[in-house]
Amino acid sequence: DAGVIQSPRHEVTEMGQEVTLRCKPISGHDYLFWYRQTMMRGLELLIYFNNNVPIDDSGMPEDRFSAKMPNASFSTLKIQPSEPRDSAVYFCASRAYNEQFFGPGTRLTVL
Amino acid sequence: DAKTTQPTSMDCAEGRAANLPCNHSTISGNEYVYWYRQIHSQGPQYIIHGLKNNETNEMASLIITEDRKSSTLILPHATLRDTAVYYCIVRVASSYNTNAGKSTFGDGTTLTVKP
Numbered sequence: 001d002a003g004v005i006q007s008p009r010h011e012v013t014e015m016g017q018e019v020t021l022r023c024k025p026i027s028g029h030d031y032l033f034w035y036r037q038t039m040m041r042g043l044e045l046l047i048y049f050n051n052n053v054p055i056d057d058s059g060m061p062e063d064r065f066s067a068k069m070p071n072a073s074f075s076t077l078k079i080q081p082s083e084p085r086d087s088a089v090y091f092c093a094s095r096a097y098n099e100q101f102f103g104p105g106t107r108l109t110v111l
Numbered sequence: 112d113a114k115t116t117q118p119t120s121m122d123c124a125e126g127r128a129a130n131l132p133c134n135h136s137t138i139s140g141n142e143y144v145y146w147y148r149q150i151h152s153q154g155p156q157y158i159i160h161g162l163k164n165n166e167t168n169e170m171a172s173l174i175i176t177e178d179r180k181s182s183t184l185i186l187p188h189a190t191l192r193d194t195a196v197y198y199c200i201v202r203v204a205s206s207y208n209t210n211a212g213k214s215t216f217g218d219g220t221t222l223t224v225k226p
Contacts, residue, residue: 004154033214043155043198043216056213088138091154093214098145100214102154 004103006092012109018080021106024073025094033093033100034067034077043091049075081111115199120216120221124194129186131220133199141203146184147216148195155198155216158184189224196220196221 004023013019025032033048041058043086047057052069060067064083069075079086116134123129135144146159159166159173161182166173170186186193198219 002180035216042218044148045215048213055115089152093154094216095214098143098160100145100147102156105152105154 023092027092
């Protein structure tokens with residue numbers, strides 16, 4: 001298995017643009033998580049899904065952020081419009097039972 | 112999820128055992144202790160987990176106190192590649208219920224292994 005796959009690995013955009021981050025979880029995993037990591041705030045849980053259903057989105061910072069999981073093999077995190085303070089590394093992770101596997105992350109820079 | 116407390120940073124000499132403590136005094140009876148580590152710029156990596164018995168795998172050992180209010184992760188022979196941020200988290204195992212899935216990470220302990 002290739003592990004959790006995220007794309008793009010790096011994204012540079014200008015303030016106000018729409019950004020879409022993508023994640024392919026490990027096959028058979030029923031949980032999917034989106035995290036954001038910055039120096040100031042550490043690793044923050046944004047939202048997580050169980051069997052493609054959003055369970056807890058209390059970590060989503062504001063309405064500019066949205067996440068979807070249309071099927072078991074794909075999820076997106078969208079920011080519209082993007083702002084410089086959204087610059088961070090965004091991690092996707094998936095889990096079946098105990099061991100949570102993280103993707104390599106997407107480094108987002110909003111100018 | 113129960114809150115955990117870890118020291119901000121620790122040093123360890125290469126080849127020696129690294130003992131990383133974690134306090135989780137409000138842990139519930141059905142919550143497990145999990146350890147992850149994050150090597151610079153990579154995604155966190157699972158290390159080990161346990162409920163109340165001590166656990167050992169190829170990476171580390173986990174010692175949980177009898178009252179389960181604290182635990183220690185032991186890297187028996189630390190190498191320079193073990194330099195990372197180590198996170199201790201507690202949560203209910205996924206098999207219990209859907210809402211048990213939440214995994215939140217604190218600030219962790221930055222372990223620096225020195226030659």
